[in-house]
Amino acid sequence: MDFRTRALEALQETIDRRRALHSIAETGLFLPKTTEYIISELTKLGIPYKRLETCDGIIGIIDTGKAGKTVALRADTDALPITEETGCDYACKTGNMHACGHDAHTAMLLTAAKLLLEAKDKMSGKIKLIFQPAEELCSGAFAMAAEGALDYERADAVFAQHVGWLYDAPAGTVCIKRGAMMSAQNMIKITVHGKGSHGAEPQNGIDPIVTVSNLILSLQTIISREISPFDNAVFSVCSVHAGSSYNIVPPDTVIQATLRTYSRQTQKFLLERIKTVAEFVCRAHRAECEIEIINDLPATYNNPDAADFICDLIKRLYGEDSLVIMSEPSMVSEDVCVFLDDAPGAFWLLSTRPEEGAYKNHNPKFNLEESVLHKGCTIMAQAAFEYLTGDIEFEK
Ligand SMILES: [Zn+2]
Ligand SMILES: [Zn+2]
Structure with a gap:
C-alpha cells in the first residue's frame, strides 16, 4: 500500500478539513461543532464510533474483521481562547483559535483513517482512532480515561503527533526522541x-x-x-x-x-x-x-522500540534529512502521556513552520505550512499498517 502517494493525492482534502475545523475552533472538554464535524466525517467514511458522555471524546474503530492486535492513533481536537490575528479567510471569529495546530492533527487523522480503510483487506486487527478534547487544559485525556476509553478496544500500541514550530527544524521534518520526550x-x-x-x-x-x-x-x-x-x-x-x-x-x-x-x-x-x-x-x-x-x-515517554520503529519508517519514506533526533526533551507538557503510559508507543513533532512569517504555537498569528500535512497522514497510516501487518512488539 503506497500511503505516501495516496496522502499526497489527498492533500487538498486534508487542508479543507483542517480549514473547516479551524473556522469553528472550540475550547475545553465540550466541543459541539467540532464533534459534529468529526462524527459527520467518520459517518461519511462508514467508520463506527463511540461518543463519550463526560467529555466530547470520540473513539472510531476500523475493524478488519480478522483477529490481531489493536493500534491506537490519537489526535487532540481543542483550541485556545485566543483572538485570531492571522487575517486568513478561514479565521475563527469567535475569540477562539486553533493556535496550536490541533485542527491539523484532527484533519490528518481523518485522512489517515480514510487511507487505512482502503488497505483494510491487507491488515488484521483493529485501528482505534482517538479524538481527544481539552489537551490545552491537560484534562481531556484524563476525562476520557476516567470514562473507560483505555479499556474500550484496549490498544497494544499508541501513536500521536504534534505540529507547529516546536523545535527549530524546517517544515516537513519530524523531531523525535527515545525515552522522555516531554516533561x-x-x-x-x-x-x-x-x-x-x-x-x-x-x-x-x-x-x-x-x-x-x-x-x-x-x-x-x-x-x-x-x-x-x-x-x-x-x-x-x-x-x-x-x-x-x-x-x-x-x-x-x-x-x-x-x-x-x-x-x-x-x-x-x-x-x-x-x-x-x-x-x-x-x-x-x-x-x-x-x-x-x-x-x-506524568512525562510523555516514548517507548525506545516504538521511537526506533518511527525513525526507521520516516527514513524509508522521506530520507534521513527528514528526521531530527532531539538531543534533549521539551519542557512543554502533553496529556498524550495518559495514553502512552497505558500502552507503549511514540509521539513525534512534525514541523510545519512556514519559511517566512512564522509564529510560534499559542501566538495569535500562529500559522502552519499546510503543504507538508500529507506527511503526517502518511506516517500515521504507515505506522498503523506496519504495526498490524508486521511481527512487531514493543518491549514495555
Ligand atoms: Zn498548545
Ligand atoms: Zn498542542
Whole structure:
C-alpha cells in the first residue's frame, strides 16, 4: 500500500478539513461543532464510533474483521481562547483559535483513517482512532480515561503527533526522541497560615511572609542537594501573594509553583519532599500550611522500540534529512502521556513552520505550512499498517 502517494493525492482534502475545523475552533472538554464535524466525517467514511458522555471524546474503530492486535492513533481536537490575528479567510471569529495546530492533527487523522480503510483487506486487527478534547487544559485525556476509553478496544500500541514550530527544524521534518520526550508537570499551591498583627508588634502575631521567605529558599535547595546532577528537574515559585499595607502583618501568604520532571520516580520523590519541607519549615515558624497539588501529569515517554520503529519508517519514506533526533526533551507538557503510559508507543513533532512569517504555537498569528500535512497522514497510516501487518512488539 503506497500511503505516501495516496496522502499526497489527498492533500487538498486534508487542508479543507483542517480549514473547516479551524473556522469553528472550540475550547475545553465540550466541543459541539467540532464533534459534529468529526462524527459527520467518520459517518461519511462508514467508520463506527463511540461518543463519550463526560467529555466530547470520540473513539472510531476500523475493524478488519480478522483477529490481531489493536493500534491506537490519537489526535487532540481543542483550541485556545485566543483572538485570531492571522487575517486568513478561514479565521475563527469567535475569540477562539486553533493556535496550536490541533485542527491539523484532527484533519490528518481523518485522512489517515480514510487511507487505512482502503488497505483494510491487507491488515488484521483493529485501528482505534482517538479524538481527544481539552489537551490545552491537560484534562481531556484524563476525562476520557476516567470514562473507560483505555479499556474500550484496549490498544497494544499508541501513536500521536504534534505540529507547529516546536523545535527549530524546517517544515516537513519530524523531531523525535527515545525515552522522555516531554516533561511531567505539577502545579503546586501552598497556603501558609500565620496570625495577623500590627507591623510594630510582630510578637503578637505569626508572620507568614517571613515563614514563606524561608520556605522558598528551603524548597529551592531540594533539587540542588537531593537530585543527581544527571537527572533533570525544575522547581520554580512563580507567584507570592500576601499583605495589603505597610504596617500590617497579614494572616496568610499563598505561593504558586511549578515542578517539571522526566521520571515518575523523581516526580514522586520531589512532591513528597516539597510536602515535608513545607510542613516542617512552617512548623519551625509556628505557622501552618495547606498544600494542594493541582495537577499531576506524568512525562510523555516514548517507548525506545516504538521511537526506533518511527525513525526507521520516516527514513524509508522521506530520507534521513527528514528526521531530527532531539538531543534533549521539551519542557512543554502533553496529556498524550495518559495514553502512552497505558500502552507503549511514540509521539513525534512534525514541523510545519512556514519559511517566512512564522509564529510560534499559542501566538495569535500562529500559522502552519499546510503543504507538508500529507506527511503526517502518511506516517500515521504507515505506522498503523506496519504495526498490524508486521511481527512487531514493543518491549514495555
Ligand atoms: Zn498548545
Ligand atoms: Zn498542542
